[in-house]
Amino acid sequence: MPKEYRTIQEVAGPLMLVRGVQGVKYDELAEIELANGERRRCKVLEINGTDALVQLYENSTGINLSNSKVRFLGRSMELGVSADMLGRVFNGMGMPIDGGPEILPDERRDINGLPMNPAARAYPQEFIQTGISAIDGLNTLVRGQKLPIFSASGLPHAQLAAQIARQSKVRGKDENFAVVFAAMGITFEESNYFIESFRESGAIDRTVVFVNLANDPAAERIATPRMALTTAEYLAFEKGMHVLVILTDITNYADSLREISAARKEVPGRRGYPGYMYTDLAQMYERAGRQKGRDGSITMIPILTMPEDDKTHPIPDLTGYITEGQVILSRELYRKGITPPIDVLPSLSRLKDKGIGEGKTRADHASTMNQLFSAYARGKENKELMTILGEAALSETDLIYAKFADEFEKEYVSQGYEANRDIEDTLATGWKLLSILPKAELKRIDQKYIEKYYDNDYFKKMNPNYGM
Numbered sequence: 001m002p003k004e005y006r007t008i009q010e011v012a013g014p015l016m017l018v019r020g021v022q023g024v025k026y027d028e029l030a031e032i033e034l035a036n037g038e039r040r041r042c043k044v045l046e047i048n049g050t051d052a053l054v055q056l057y058e059n060s061t062g063i064n065l066s067n068s069k070v071r072f073l074g075r076s077m078e079l080g081v082s083a084d085m086l087g088r089v090f091n092g093m094g095m096p097i098d099g100g101p102e103i104l105p106d107e108r109r110d111i112n113g114l115p116m117n118p119a120a121r122a123y124p125q126e127f128i129q130t131g132i133s134a135i136d137g138l139n140t141l142v143r144g145q146k147l148p149i150f151s152a153s154g155l156p157h158a159q160l161a162a163q164i165a166r167q168s169k170v171r172g173k174d175e176n177f178a179v180v181f182a183a184m185g186i187t188f189e190e191s192n193y194f195i196e197s198f199r200e201s202g203a204i205d206r207t208v209v210f211v212n213l214a215n216d217p218a219a220e221r222i223a224t225p226r227m228a229l230t231t232a233e234y235l236a237f238e239k240g241m242h243v244l245v246i247l248t249d250i251t252n253y254a255d256s257l258r259e260i261s262a263a264r265k266e267v268p269g270r271r272g273y274p275g276y277m278y279t280d281l282a283q284m285y286e287r288a289g290r291q292k293g294r295d296g297s298i299t300m301i302p303i304l305t306m307p308e309d310d311k312t313h314p315i316p317d318l319t320g321y322i323t324e325g326q327v328i329l330s331r332e333l334y335r336k337g338i339t340p341p342i343d344v345l346p347s348l349s350r351l352k353d354k355g356i357g358e359g360k361t362r363a364d365h366a367s368t369m370n371q372l373f374s375a376y377a378r379g380k381e382n383k384e385l386m387t388i389l390g391e392a393a394l395s396e397t398d399l400i401y402a403k404f405a406d407e408f409e410k411e412y413v414s415q416g417y418e419a420n421r422d423i424e425d426t427l428a429t430g431w432k433l434l435s436i437l438p439k440a441e442l443k444r445i446d447q448k449y450i451e452k453y454y455d456n457d458y459f460k461k462m463n464p465n466y467g468m
Contacts, residue, residue: 002071008032009051011063013263014219016042016054018070024052027076027112032056035067041093042070042219043077045264055260057093057219076112079227080105081234085208086178089195092212092224106234111226113233113287122290124324127355128244128299131167131420132160134342134413135349137430138369139327141299142355143170143242144290146323148250148302150316152309155329158190159417160340161248161303162197165207167420168244176241179203182210182228184221185252208235218256225253229287229298236296243298245288250281250304254315270314278318285322325349338414345377361423364449368430371444372408375437379405397438400463404436407462431455436462 003023010017016032028044032054046053054070079094082105089098096102124144129136141147151157165179181198183191191211198204208231212224225247232243247253254277261274269275288300302323306316309331320326325348333341356365379401386394386402394402412429415421421429434442435455442450459466 002031002073004069004071006066006069008063008065008068008070011060011065014056014060014217014260015045015263016056016060016063016070018052018054020050021047021052021072022050024072029073029075029077030054031071031073032063033069033071034062035064038062041077044072053264055219056217057223058217076110077223078108079111079230080108081231082106083235083239085231086235087205087207089209089211090227092184092210092216092220092227094210094227097211106238109230109234111223111230112283113226113230115283115286116289116291120291120293122292123354124290124297124299124351125354126170127360127423129167129169129171129423130164131422132163132340132342133415133421133426133429134340134344134347135164135327136361136421136423137365137412137426138344138352138372139325139342139347139349140352140355140361141168141301141349142351143299144288144297145325145349145351146285146288146300146302147325147327147349148304148316148319148323149327149329150311150319151303151305151329152331153305153307155305155331155334156340156417157248157303157305157329158186158193160329161246161301162194163340163417164301165194165244165246166197166201166203170242171423176239177206178235178241178243179207180210180228180232180235180243180245181207182212182225182245182247184212184224184247184249185214185216185256186211186249187214214252218259221253221256222260225284229284232298233287236298237291237294238296240295242296245298245300246303247284247300248303250302250319251307251315254281254304273314277314278321281318282322285319324351333409333413336409338409339416340413342413344373344413345380362427364445364453365423365427367445367449368427368434371434371442372412372430374444375401375404375434375441376408379403379408396466397441400437400466403462404433407436408433432458435459438463438466 007019009019030042040058042054042056045055091097124142126143128141232245235241236243288298290297327347328343330343382398382402431453435458
């Protein structure tokens with residue numbers, strides 16, 4: 001039987017102190033029952049002798065210390081999971097908010113999950129096509145990978161997240177593919193945008209959506225990504241599905257962590273965030289991956305807005321340590337009208353080499369990717385020199401590289417939020433752009449690929465006076 005106490009000593013913000021408890025454990029789920037019969041959920045944050053510090057998942061308004069009672073349930077927070085969750089929209093605590101019926105769970109799972117044994121992990125090596133050239137061609141997403149998107153305030157990460165969720169697929173195989181989308185601390189307008197976007201494209205049928213709004217309690221925001229990952233683990237490792245988990249915005253999640261830490265009067269770390277934020281983020285991110293002997297997989301794209309556009313801020317900094325790369329959005333490209341404004345040079349996918357090549361994408365993918373990176377970097381450098389020294393100071397080849405950089409941004413990176421390019425389209429666009437350069441400059445590509453894909457006519461069209 002759950003233990004009941006009427007010994008609430010103090011309520012401060014999202015925290016509540018209950019005295020004289022016995023046999024209560026850390027992270028145990030509890031219910032507070034108000035005098036009018038209303039019930040609110042909470043969990044144990046700390047045990048000190050017979051005192052329990054409890055964190056409320058809902059607000060503390062209306063709690064009367066003498067007339068309210070707390071019931072400890074003897075278990076941690078659980079989510080009822082089922083394949084019927086696909087196509088449904090839930091709030092941050094796993095309750096349906098789409099007007100549909102309650103889920104009849106196949107089983108109930110602790111939302112904290114269990115750490116995946118490193119020895120049981122299978123190496124990520126299968127290509128996931130997002131339909132976005134700057135990711136598929138240059139910073140390839142691999143099944144089982146954790147690839148965060150670093151954005152900034154005012155940049156269109158919401159549109160990019162929705163586009164990835166709509167378009168992502170595994171090529172060439174008729175496999176069960178699902179998306180689990182968790183939004184934390186977003187506005188109602190953003191929430192509506194995501195849900196309508198999924199519905200209009202039909203992607204909602206293979207998507208599970210968890211929405212925590214900006215006016216929802218901070219404690220709920222801590223639970224939301226764990227709800228999403230618990231659902232993903234069930235679909236991946238029990239139902240054999242390949243699941244893409246998109247978490248946005250991790251910055252709102254970390255701010256909630258800081259708010260609760262401050263309420264507990266903990267000693268703050270960098271920028272006021274708790275010292276255990278690295279551990280907390282790692283516990284979430286490391287739930288992604290593949291397991292030996294299991295068909296399913298979890299691939300994760302956490303999205304975060306960098307405060308003050310600062311990559312060294314604790315949230316992107318710690319995320320970069322734990323994950324396998326990052327895709328960075330650029331304010332400069334956004335001002336130029338490039339959509340999505342992905343800055344490919346500082347972006348990185350550490351596992352991209354494992355997911356491309358013969359039998360996965362195409363044999364020429366790796367070498368053309370390296371050549372595009374090299375040419376774009378040189379083109380940007382030449383454009384800066386042109387600004388300082390003037391066009392006359394650059395050689396004919398340098399001017400061609402500067403032109404390449406402009407065309408690369410306009411044709412390769414910028415594709416809008418509706419275009420869904422398959423990998424062949426992305427590689428064809430890459431070769432079209434490489435054909436702006438003289439053949440002699442393509443030093444990173446095997447001659448047999450140059451003979452097969454290089455377009456001499458396009459080179460003459462783009463450089464009519466070359467060599468004259």
